[in-house]
Amino acid sequence: MENNHRLELIKEVFIYGYPIVDMYNILYKYTGDPGSSEYKAPFNTIAHNRSTPTPEDRAIVAPNCDTPYSYVWLDLRAEPIVLTIPT
Numbered sequence: 001m002e003n004n005h006r007l008e009l010i011k012e013v014f015i016y017g018y019p020i021v022d023m024y025n026i027l028y029k030y031t032g033d034p035g036s037s038e039y040k041a042p043f044n045t046i047a048h049n050r051s052t053p054t055p056e057d058r059a060i061v062a063p064n065c066d067t068p069y070s071y072v073w074l075d076l077r078a079e080p081i082v083l084t085i086p087t
Contacts, residue, residue, distance in 0.1 A: 030073060038059040043074065044072070047071045050068070
């Protein structure tokens with residue numbers, strides 16, 4: 001009975017914690033490590049991929065392979081940021 005309780009607890013911890021750790025991994029690769037092949041741009045900077053994802057793009061498990069992407073990670077800790085998009 002004790003092992004079943006531990007296994008259930010481990011399962012719950014994984015289900016709760018994995019998305020947080022995975023999202024931080026993506027955030028770090030995209031904004032925090034300019035040496036990473038996945039690096040896009042620093043915080044508060046819009047970046048555009050000029051090509052579609054390839055098998056070497058591994059930060060996100062399953063991006064659409066026929067879609068060009070734009071990225072921005074906003075640091076809202078100090079104040080809000082207003083984005084203006086021309087129409």
